[in-house]
Amino acid sequence: MKALVTGAAGFIGSNLVDRLLAEGHAVIGVDNLSTGRLEFLEKARQSQSFSFVRADLLNHGGLADLMGGADLVFHMAANADVRFGTQHPHRDLEQNTIVTFKVLEAMRQAGVSRIVFASTGSIYGEAAVFPTPEDAPFPVQTSFYGASKLACEGLIEAFCEGLGMTGYIFRFVSILGERYTHGHVVDFCDQLREHPERLRVLGDGRQRKSYLHVQDCIDAILLALDQANGRVNIFNLGTDQYCEVNDSIAWICERLGVHPRLDYTGGDRGWVGDNPFIFLDCSRIRGLGWRPKLGIREAVVRTVDDLARARLPAK
């Protein structure tokens, strides 16, 4: 299989690239390196089966040419910053919605018909049902990020329905693991490294969130790609657990051996548009035989270790 991976130098994208290469596939990685890091592809670039193209999907004229001969596209590139969406609403529109449209149009021109898309549980907004299934009541969007991913899903579905493509849409909870670069674990670890005696916590710490380890996430994607055969295949991806932000803080502090004072900013949301409760019903993907190997606590603790290792000075 020859796959094109967008966002190849990002957290999830680079882990996916490594896995695809390990399984013997050929991979073209595309990234504009705006948030992706070339060092995440250090191992991949030693492979004969990998090629990297630095390109901005929003403005790249020859996207269809890049896709020549690819069997499918893993579209992982995105503005993944949920929190600051209100500061620059155009970013989610451009980097997510419009870029996804351009990827789909390039696929059509190049005759590539299968797309895997990294969507998000954020599109359920403040869900009315927990755990939230894929066919939950029609949600109201609460963030520009969620709105843009919803728009991407709609575009993919329209291309599948109207133009014969096949789509695999995965609605992720927060993903953790090696090369994780933003989110609460990295924020807390950064803070505690700088001042182990105190920790600023957005909201009241009672927000209930779900996490999944990146390797479990990739297992699920590859399994679904092999097993699901609808025109549009939509899967929630998460563990069957959730935790409070306070639980995660306790695990992180225990692992780091620190006992900080907790300074809560207050309120039941970390920021405008923060979902106070994310918990997805993942029985659809479990029905294909997938089980996550790591629970939330293990995923958090491993990520703390990965972050500590990544910060050691280079040899």
Next chain:
Amino acid sequence: MKALVTGAAGFIGSNLVDRLLAEGHAVIGVDNLSTGRLEFLEKARQSQSFSFVRADLLNHGGLADLMGGADLVFHMAANADVRFGTQHPHRDLEQNTIVTFKVLEAMRQAGVSRIVFASTGSIYGEAAVFPTPEDAPFPVQTSFYGASKLACEGLIEAFCEGLGMTGYIFRFVSILGERYTHGHVVDFCDQLREHPERLRVLGDGRQRKSYLHVQDCIDAILLALDQANGRVNIFNLGTDQYCEVNDSIAWICERLGVHPRLDYTGGDRGWVGDNPFIFLDCSRIRGLGWRPKLGIREAVVRTVDDLARARLPAK
């Protein structure tokens, strides 16, 4: 009240403009006249309270200036062509999704916080529940038009949630009435005028559709604007009825006094992405006291009469 109406020279937009003026409001009408017709604003332009600006919302630099002093925006401009979406997918993205984003950004700059949005029952795709309520199971999109309107709804919701706006989103069934310019009634009337002895019908004629008269539609919008006070207010708009395309054909033929041979193209859909059954649950808007004055049959027959009148040579 001072309202800005986009798509002011269109079918629904121009009827809305006339109503707003009749109720004593000031109206700024904006239209690029790509499908809108200046003649639809003939009456409005005689009013001191009306001003018209020919502008393309996609490329207009000074949109925020146009909005100065407006109390709310009725965003009715759109590419309303569902059927040919697969021939030019970028059109729905640009004319609907991106234009809506630009309208919202201009509103933010101009300090206008209320938006009324013309959405569509098409966003329910092939619904799983009939009649379909606003909180139906999370739909899969089946047309570029539906996908683009879904994207617009998400954007409006994100602006409401994150940036303090208030949104009124109306998911229309097909709207009929004076100045109606595209859809099955105009298509059938055009055909029967040209060759009264035969009628080409897309699909098998068994598709079940819902229609609403434009004046009932406007009644509902203005009532909701007055009565609903959520941050995001979403309403289905339709009658509590549906009909088969064959029913509509019978009413049209009876009204025109013709007996054509019916040539069905076959299949249960008129075209790729055509919904074989549209029937919305409108109990939410009925809960505010709204009742349509015309049923589907009366709406169809009046539209046939309107079309016949519009085709009479000018005096």
